[in-house]
Amino acid sequence: MVRAWAVxxxxxxxxxxxxxxxxxxxxIASNTLRLEAAxxxxxxxxxxxxxxxxxxxxxSPLVMNQxxxxxxxxxxxxxxxxxxxxxxxxxxxxxPTELTQQLSDPERVWLPLAHKVESGVADSLRSLNLTxxxxxxxxxxxxxxxxxxxxxxxxxxxxxxxxxxxxxxxxGKYERExxxxxxxxxxxKDAQGxxxxxxxxxxxxxxxxxxxxxxxxxxxxxxxxxRLREGMTRxxxxxxSVIVMDPKTGGILAMATFPSYDPRVYASFDKAxxxxxxxxxxxxxxxxxxxxxxxxxxxxxxxxxxxxxDESGPVQVxxxxxxxxxxxxHGPITxxxxxxxxxxxxxxxxxxxxxxxxxxxxxxxxGFGKLTNIDLExxxxxxxxxxxxxxxxxxxxxxFGQGIAVTPLQMVRAAAALxxxxxxxxxxxxxEIRDRKGNVVPIAPRMVRDVISPSSARVITEMLVSAVDNxxxxxxxxxGYRIAGKTGTAQIPVAGHYEExxxxxxxxxxxxxxxxxxxxxxxLREPTSSPWGSETAAPLFFTITKDIFSYWGIPPQ
Amino acid sequence: MKRSIRAIIRLLPVIAIFLxxxxxxxxxxxxxxxxxxxxxDSEIAKESAVNEMLATRVASSSSLLTIREKAQALxxxxxxxxxxxxxxxxxxPVAIDNSVR
Numbered sequence: 001m002v003r004a005w006a007v008x009x010x011x012x013x014x015x016x017x018x019x020x021x022x023x024x025x026x027x028i029a030s031n032t033l034r035l036e037a038a039x040x041x042x043x044x045x046x047x048x049x050x051x052x053x054x055x056x057x058x059x060s061p062l063v064m065n066q067x068x069x070x071x072x073x074x075x076x077x078x079x080x081x082x083x084x085x086x087x088x089x090x091x092x093x094x095x096p097t098e099l100t101q102q103l104s105d106p107e108r109v110w111l112p113l114a115h116k117v118e119s120g121v122a123d124s125l126r127s128l129n130l131t132x133x134x135x136x137x138x139x140x141x142x143x144x145x146x147x148x149x150x151x152x153x154x155x156x157x158x159x160x161x162x163x164x165x166x167x168x169x170x171x172g173k174y175e176r177e178x179x180x181x182x183x184x185x186x187x188x189k190d191a192q193g194x195x196x197x198x199x200x201x202x203x204x205x206x207x208x209x210x211x212x213x214x215x216x217x218x219x220x221x222x223x224x225x226x227r228l229r230e231g232m233t234r235x236x237x238x239x240x241s242v243i244v245m246d247p248k249t250g251g252i253l254a255m256a257t258f259p260s261y262d263p264r265v266y267a268s269f270d271k272a273x274x275x276x277x278x279x280x281x282x283x284x285x286x287x288x289x290x291x292x293x294x295x296x297x298x299x300x301x302x303x304x305x306x307x308x309x310d311e312s313g314p315v316q317v318x319x320x321x322x323x324x325x326x327x328x329x330h331g332p333i334t335x336x337x338x339x340x341x342x343x344x345x346x347x348x349x350x351x352x353x354x355x356x357x358x359x360x361x362x363x364x365x366x367g368f369g370k371l372t373n374i375d376l377e378x379x380x381x382x383x384x385x386x387x388x389x390x391x392x393x394x395x396x397x398x399x400f401g402q403g404i405a406v407t408p409l410q411m412v413r414a415a416a417a418l419x420x421x422x423x424x425x426x427x428x429x430x431x432e433i434r435d436r437k438g439n440v441v442p443i444a445p446r447m448v449r450d451v452i453s454p455s456s457a458r459v460i461t462e463m464l465v466s467a468v469d470n471x472x473x474x475x476x477x478x479x480g481y482r483i484a485g486k487t488g489t490a491q492i493p494v495a496g497h498y499e500e501x502x503x504x505x506x507x508x509x510x511x512x513x514x515x516x517x518x519x520x521x522x523x524l525r526e527p528t529s530s531p532w533g534s535e536t537a538a539p540l541f542f543t544i545t546k547d548i549f550s551y552w553g554i555p556p557q
Numbered sequence: 558m559k560r561s562i563r564a565i566i567r568l569l570p571v572i573a574i575f576l577x578x579x580x581x582x583x584x585x586x587x588x589x590x591x592x593x594x595x596x597x598d599s600e601i602a603k604e605s606a607v608n609e610m611l612a613t614r615v616a617s618s619s620s621l622l623t624i625r626e627k628a629q630a631l632x633x634x635x636x637x638x639x640x641x642x643x644x645x646x647x648x649x650p651v652a653i654d655n656s657v658r
Contacts, residue, residue: 060620066613067606119610137602139609144616189591222621 042186049180050139052209054153054170056218057253057431061144063153063171063263068116068140071125071133075103075111078132087128088113091121116140147262149221151276152255152429154377155263168274170212170429172377177433180209211434215251220244220518223547224254228522231540232258235505236528241278241408242544244520247416247510249445250425252374253518275378282382282405283523286490286533287325287342288508289401292414293350294339295460296362299422299452302353305463308332309349311341317396322348325489339467342487344400351399359395360387365451366414367424368406374427375443381407401490411508412521414451418460419484419510419519422452460484465513473507473538478546480556484516485509485541487533492526502526505533507541511549512557518548 025033054063071092078084081103089096092114102111116138117125125133141156154169166175183206224242232240244254257277261269275281297303311333314321324343338346351359363369369384382405385394397403409427417424426446433441452460464484468477473487488506491498505527510519520541527536548554617623 061616064613064616065609067609119606137606142613142616144613144620144622146620146622148621187591218621 041188044184044186047183047185047204047206048137048139049182049206050208051141051156051164051180052174052178052211054178054212054214056214056216056221058218059213060218062149062214062216062218064142064144065139066142067119068138069119069122070115070136070138071113071117071122072136073103073111073113074132074134075105075108076132078103078130084130084132087130088125088133091125092117141263143264145218145222147260147264148218148225149216149255150260150263151257151278152216152252152376153263155266155274157266168377169276170214170376173375174212174430174433178209178212181207183207208436210436212430213432213434214429215246215249215253215431216255216429217253219551220548221254221256223551224544225256225258227540227544227547228256228258231522231524231536231543234529235524235536235540237505237524237526237536239277239525241523242520243278243408243412244518244544244548245412245416245427247419247425247516247519250413250416250427251431251445252427252429255429276376278408279372279374279376279379280407282380282407283504283525284404284490284493285401285406285411286488286504286506287344287401288411288415288486288488288506288521288533289404289406290339290342290347290399291418291460291464291486291508292362292366293347293354293359293399294335294463295418295452295456296358297335297350297354298459299362299456300354300358302355302358303335303350305336305459306334308334309338309346311338311343311345313345315345315348315396317348318392320393320396322396336463336466339463339486340470342467342471347399348396351395356390356395359398360384360390362451363398363404365424365449366410366417367448368404368410368414372409372413372427374409375429379407379409381410401488408521408523411506412519415508415510415521416519417451418457418464419516420457421454422450422457424448424451461510461513464509468509472532472534473542476539476542478542478549478556481511481545481549481554482513482557483509483511483542483545484513485538487538489531489533501531503531503533505531505535505537507533507537509541509545511545512554514557517552517554520544 051065053061053065056062073084073088075081081100085096085100085103088094089099094113099113102108118140122135126135143153150169152169154167154171154173156164156166156171159165164179166172166178171178183204184202185204186202188201224244228240228242231237239257239259241257242254243252245252255276255278259273261273266274294303298305310331311324311329312331313329314323316322322344324341324345328341329345330337330341330343333341333343333346335346335350337343338350354362363384369381371379371381373379384404394403413424413427424447426448428443428445430443432443461484464486465482468474468483468485471487473485477483486508488504488508490504490506492502492504493499494502504523504525506521506523508519508521510516522537522541522544524537524540530536
């Protein structure tokens, strides 16, 4: 009886062990086993989404994709490492010693050799028919216009996972739209790795990135970049920028800043160059700001164009004496002549007539001190001081554009309001977004607010036409055209004082004055040939204007 | 009547076996088509890559950079003074050849 029970006990024990083991494999380890089995009979790979293109207003591509490959090695399949290295290293410019070392590592199963290798190079490697050399599609950005509009476009780098990601400019701002969404395909496969059609299949189609169509006119962009480069050389400027905007829509027709970088090889440039100074850097605008203060005074009926003031000498503001830029005084002058002579003394009179509260109010209405909401990643704005921090001298200097910081984009947008019957528009680079199926999402121009009335806008336009025709820069103006504009020469503040010989020369204007097709701001930092805007930025503005009129076929009026 | 029913009943297994055979053959054909599908996918990928390459070549050929280089090679120059010849207000201006012959 005891023996029978002992045998029964042993059988029971053995059965329990089997049951426990079965429980382990079928319950605890089931997920792991299911996944391992799936990897044997399921074929799964990612369907990468193609990144969207960026097109100019005429549909020409500024950025698109070109075929490129990740080249990799599978060391365990390589028969002769030295021959392999001898063939591959020179083509990919790799260090043969280091490559040999890496391929000889017995733990290595897979080794990436080079990323984003262009088709030509990949084809030459393929023709070597090397076992253990593989290629994976890894598209690369292509720039048909080379480094044109680099700051506007931004560039594509890698994120922490090595995936493509846009930085700065449009590539950064529209990363989600351009990047799209990868798809996946999962198929049952046979023993040889071929898909089984009647087997289980799951496919999620990739959503390719969308295409951005810009307001940017590539011909105007080319004109602007070429003339700006020439101008910086001629006038010896350290930095220069030009923005051209359509005043009626807020569309950016061209935007260029130098020094710049090449997005194709962005890593070889100083990171400080990636940010777009036209939207991210600030400067004191100088006399170009007089246009806005005068327009505000006209709107409030504080002054009229033919009203006179006595410019007999410097004007006292508290303990300070404000002088004209050239220390010349003309006696009784009209408001129009205040702009023609670019009289700081005259502008102090205007700002006093306008009043401190109204001056600050209009400065804010023009959009200064706030982001413009342009669709670029790097926009920044200097803050306006709190009203309680303004003293009498600050109101006086603000009237002629010193002691107040603005960005070039804020300046050109405010000028566009004067050219657009007083309507302040939201600036935009992208006009519409298209997907692969042909659906188009337009980005409608958006009016922010009315800053001044259409009648005040007409009056200030005429005054600024007169400033161009009779001012310091009249020699550079193209004959037969009515162009409204204002020169500016601002000293650069450094550590609490103004640098003696360093200026920012600028010119802001629009044309044709009667039906403006564009507004443009030209700024040159520290021109060495002459510090004055009338002798540097203004002639550059008019040179670009002549080219634009010619391109658009606008004859003299 | 009884004879015809018996005949049908005798034929049913034959039909069943025949259909089973057809199913096996068709399934086998479909299973084998996976390789063809794989080849077609490879061809599609190749042609897509060629299309992408051609698109970049078209973009490069029509870029302003290329047009400027070719124009200079053909002898086009910037005019020293702007000259506009407009045939009618809605047409674009035409280029004027100012080269000295």
